[in-house]
Amino acid sequence: GESVGLHLPTLSVQEGDNSIINCAYSNSASDYFIWYKQESGKGPQFIIDIRSNMDKRQGQRVTVLLNKTVKHLSLQIAATQPGDSAVYFCAENKNTGNQFYFGTGTSLTVIP
């Protein structure tokens, strides 16, 4: 399944399928991005990061793709599991300090 964070804030996928969560960021000068997972009532948890000098980075079951031309990030989750159900946010560092600014977010629901 695939979502566009700003227009489709919810995404439902079958367990075992791959998920793609998209994020449009705002500042072309941003040089560092992080994907976070937030479960209900908790703070965000780091998933994976990527610097602007890269266009792809892989972790365990997750891959982040960065397209600087269109200011777009995506998070791919392979073999989605029920424990992946959460809200996912991209956050950008605008290269003006240590602050991170969060995107809209996408709520992922995994159907067993």
Place this chain on the structure above:
Amino acid sequence: GAVVSQHPSWVICKSGTSVKIECRSLDFQATTMFWYRQFPKQSLMLMATSNEGSKATYEQGVEKDKFLINHASLTLSTLTVTSAHPEDSSFYICSARDIRQGARGYTFGSGTRLTVV
């Protein structure tokens, strides 16, 4: 790994009163901490950057006299919501950076659910 603790995890207060929320870095020192606010089904909005030993830097549109931030030590920042009103009810989350972990060292607390009645 770096751990950030927030206290309380939830609080209910009467309109007009003030509430203090604590953010502690448990196993590292943090010269900089960040305060966010999150309304239901919305994203995290950065409110301010808390700097140890100096004044906080507030984001545009955030009232510094309403949201008082104190970062008196390298392991503690506090956010005080003054004269709270129902519209201040929200989920407040802090984060701190463990510089030993480089750019990945931003860790979030578990958040504080504030309800103003």
